[in-house]
Amino acid sequence: MKKVLFIDRDGTLVLEPHDYQVDALDKVEFYPLVFQYLAKIVQELDYELVMVTNQDGLGTPSYPEDTFWPAHNAIIKAFRNEGVTFAEEVIDRTFPHENQPTRKPGTALLTHYMDGSVDLPNSFVIGDRITDVQLAKNLGAKAIWMVTDPQLGADEISNDARNLQEVIALTSTDWGEIYRFFKGRQRTGKVHRVTKETDVFVQLDLDGQGRYNNHTGLGFFDHMLDQLAKHSGANLEVRVQGDLHIDEHHTIEDTAIALGEAFRQAVGDKRGMERYGSCILPMDDCLATAAIDFSGRPWLVWSADYRREKVGQMPTELFYHFFKSFSDTALCNLNIKAEGENEHHKIEATFKAVAKAIKMAVKRDINSQELPSTKGVL
Known part of the structure; x- marks a missing residue:
């Protein structure tokens, strides 16, 4: 699916005059470095650009069209x-006090x-107003907030009741920094999966520090998810409310589904990514091999047998x-083999080996836009 940058005009592409109306050619002053870096975003990255702008009262006596269009064009x-x-x-033409859904x-x-x-x-929505951040939230996108007064920005965030801080991916007035963010931005995934059996939330950052905060109701499962995060270098948060009064199946299955979806989101189009990873990992008496x-x-190829019915719960x-x-x-294709005597070690070695294989596979060159395939699509 295509990705879109919804970009504000005044205060983002051009500097906003004191009267807030760019209604003459001599009032057009372009934002510093916008041509250089927006052109690089277009040339190097896979985004469609859409301009979204509020023009208060356009077409009314307070803002005649014959003064707007020459400057805009x-x-x-x-x-x-x-x-x-x-x-x-x-372009929305309404006044703020009209509270129109088009604005x-x-x-x-x-x-x-x-x-x-x-x-x-x-x-992403890129803009200088808090309404641009709110638009990102309403669209289900992220925001690049080009707020010029950090304290004003902090006040607006604190006074907004809708957790807008979670929507803001970057706060910057530097188009060079915005370009670098897109060029090498963190690859993240967020999934909230709710069924009649489980409520699963997963948040993943592939370019993290191996931090983890996992709570599934199953202690040993949490421990394995912690290993997956720590040894892959990804930041991972998993929260699950499952029907453990029945058994463990739904909690484990639905966590895996949500985690896989988060990874699929995070790897994105895979440009510049290694794609393949493998690891042979020893743990005392055990040896685990994983390739991804x-x-x-x-596809899954599995070669592991266990003598115990359970490890932990x-x-x-x-x-x-x-x-x-x-x-x-x-x-993804996943090939796993584990052998050894101690079942705890065998399972833990498996998760660590998969994590190390993932770390290798998701490594990327942010300066490369090459797709790791001769097919031209993955």
Whole structure:
């Protein structure tokens, strides 16, 4: 699915004049470095650009159209001359006091981007107003907030009741920093999966520090998820409310499904990524081998047997099921072999080996846009 940058105009692409109306050519002053770095984003990254702007009272006596369009068209032409084109220019003409759903942060003019054809979780709104951040939240996207007064920004955040801080991926007034963020931005996934049997929340950052905060209700399972985070270098948070009064199956299966989906989100289009990883890992009497390919195709090869029915509260038969469900939703090939005497060591070595294989596979060169496939698609 395509990804979109919804970009504000005034205060983001051009500097905003004191009267807040860019209604003459001599009032057009472009944001510093915007041509250089927005052109690089267009050339090097896979985003569609959409301009979204509120123009208070456009077409009324307070803002005649014949003063708006010459300046606006000159702005569009200047960007086009630098190789930057906008797929659409979405302009709302209403006044703030009218509270129309077409006006940012309303989404009434953007519903065609919310029909499932756009990868909104990996799309961004770029703007200088808190309404741009609110728009990102309403779209299900992230925000780049170009707020010029950090204290004002902090006050606006603290006074907003909708947890907007979680929406803001970057606060910056530097288009160079914004470009570098997109070029090498952290690869994240967030999944909240609710069924009649479980409520699973997973948050993943592939470019983390191996931090973890996992609570599934199953102590040994938490310990294994901790290993997955620590040895892959990813930050991982898993919270589960499951029907453990029945048994452990649904909690483990649904966690694997949500975790696989989070990985699928995080690896994205896989450009510049190694794709393949493998590890042979010893742990005392045990040896675990894991190999992974983020190929876009699910497959699991499994060679591990257990003599114990459970380790901790976790049935050993569910380890195969965990990795099968993970590979199915992460869309990866996974080959696992484990041998040894101590079942705890055998299982822990398996999770560590998979983690090390993942770490190798997701390694990337942020300066490369090469897809690791001769097919041209993964």
